[in-house]
Amino acid sequence: MRDPARVRHRRGEAGLGAHRDLRHRARPRRPDRRARRRALRPVADRDHQRAPAPPSHLQAGRRIRPLRPQRPRPALGADRPRRRPRRGRGHRAAGARLARRGLSAAAAAPVALHVLILAGGSGTRLWPLSRAALPKHLLPLGPGGTTLLRATVERLLPLGAEVRVVTVEAQAAACLAALEGTGLDERSLVAEPAPRGTGPALGLAVREVAAADPEAVVCSVHADHHVGDDAAYCAALWEAAGWAAATDGLATVGLVPRFAATGFGYVELGEEHRPATWRPPVVSPRALHPSPGLPAYTALGFAEKPSLALAEEFVAGGRHLWNLGLFAWSAAAFGRELRAAAPDVDDALAEVVELRTGGRATEAAERYRAIPSAAVEPLVLERGARLSVVAAAFPWSDLGSWSDLLEARRAAGEGDAAGNVLGGDAVAAGARGCLVESRGGRTVALVGVEDLVVVDTGDAVLVVPAQQAQAVRDVVDLLRAGGRTELL
Incomplete structure (x- = not known):
């Protein structure tokens, strides 16, 4: 017979198991994982809800940091509450950094x-x-x-x-x-x-x-x-x-x-x-x-x-x-x-x-x-x-001259294979690099010329080499000096 001091009492009802057929084999018991965790750290069960902490299972003299209580969290799927920005020393330090820049x-x-x-x-x-x-x-x-x-x-x-x-x-x-x-x-x-x-x-x-x-x-x-x-x-x-x-x-x-x-x-x-991490503070509806x-x-x-x-x-x-x-x-x-x-x-x-x-x-x-x-x-x-x-x-x-307009239109993909940009009623045969604006109700035809600007408005016709398009101002000054204000 076993030594009574070595007899271990089992919890629960007597027998192999309550309400279990004796012919069934006993299921092996799983090890108690919580018992192993108790030896490592205090139980933090429900401490995130600020419930009273259970008594520590640590042995006396052990120096293990207890778990920090977690903050109350919203329910799953709920919107997070907006936090008010902190304006302590960090805010003042950020202001100082901005001032230095x-x-x-x-x-x-x-x-x-x-x-x-x-x-x-x-x-x-x-x-x-x-x-x-x-x-x-x-x-x-x-x-x-x-x-x-x-x-x-x-x-x-x-x-x-x-x-x-x-x-x-x-x-x-x-x-x-x-x-x-x-x-x-x-x-x-x-x-x-x-x-x-x-x-x-x-x-x-x-x-x-x-x-x-x-x-x-x-x-x-x-x-x-x-x-x-x-x-x-x-x-x-x-x-x-x-x-x-x-x-x-x-x-x-x-x-x-x-x-x-x-x-x-x-x-x-x-x-x-420019500060490396700075972003413009300007906002707008879009x-x-x-x-x-x-x-x-x-x-x-x-x-x-x-x-x-x-x-x-x-x-x-x-x-x-x-x-x-x-x-x-x-x-x-x-x-x-x-x-x-x-x-x-x-x-x-x-x-x-x-x-x-x-x-x-x-x-x-x-x-x-x-x-x-x-x-x-x-x-x-x-x-x-x-x-x-x-x-x-x-x-x-800035489209400051007719030559600027010609260059801008070419860059935008306008014009023919010879570099001509023709607007209005205009044709070109053997011409290269010309700009035509025909708005006077007449047909403008270019033959064998290069780098010309031709503008027809009905009451005035301009013909100028593209390289000298800035000289149009001189024509305007001459017309103004001659009192031809109806053309200006």
Whole structure:
């Protein structure tokens, strides 16, 4: 018989098993895994629900860290509650990092984007097709025969910004006709009583934007430019707007020069100041994709239409970009810089807005006409304003001459095998590299000629070598001096 001290009592009822036929074989018992776990760590059963912890199974003197109680979790499938952002030492440290980079911590908050389209040109570069009453941005030179103004509005759609068209009162009706179907109406127009250059025009328009949204970031673009990559164009504008919001300053988009152009302005690059992980804080109803990571620099200055030798030096040095006239700034920053650089212009614009608000449109127009004409670069940007420049690369042309239009159309895939681009009723036999715009109801035929521009509008015919297309301005000056205003 076994030693009684070695007899182990079994739990449960007597016998081989309750309610089990004795003829069945006993099932082997599984080892108790929980017993093995008890020797390693305390039981954490239900501790995530903050229930009282059971007594520890650890032996005395053992030094094993107990489990941390888990936070209460929502039921499976439930939405996670939104957490309030922590604003402790980490927030202050982030603000210090932004300050060291010249950025504003307050600019991290999303802001709305507005775009001003400058559409008030006089229309002499593409004479005789463009006239004072029908400037370049109202000509059907865009994709599919649309006007350049409409093409610009459609190009900006991915930004989801609020768009205003800055024009002169004499062109307001024509601009509205070109904008039909775009969602813009007379409330989207900012009309100058008379053309006074981009400086006063933008000052007036930014005041109108600031009255509706003081925290807005504003972009300024031109209505008569050709762009070959709309996505890259919008991405560069987005980046410039982000820099304007982050630095509480002014920004511009510069284009990597393709050749030594003497008809363009240049902007000189300073130190690169783009943080590697920074993202533009600007948001809009239809936000763009993440930042493309375009480099940004401090702008050191502008050079307007340099000589050929100087332009070649700029291109070879790699520290100058073409100035496209694409700008971005917060409404508050532009107002501050305009006030510091040209207080007389700022005072005059304040009077114009006050007179308009009071219903005294005639007096407002007279006061605006008294403002000296000036471009925004010498009026504001070149007078000590803190300016960033975003370096971009996309097909672009300001369509400043007929030869520019010919090149842009060729790049867009238009033209025949000989490089001729024929518009209207025109034929070419043995001609190469010619541009024809026949809009006078007559057939224009080219035979054996090269690199010519021929434009027929019915009341005027222009024939000029493509390389000398810039000389059209001389013709316009001669007509004006001779009193032929009906052709202008």
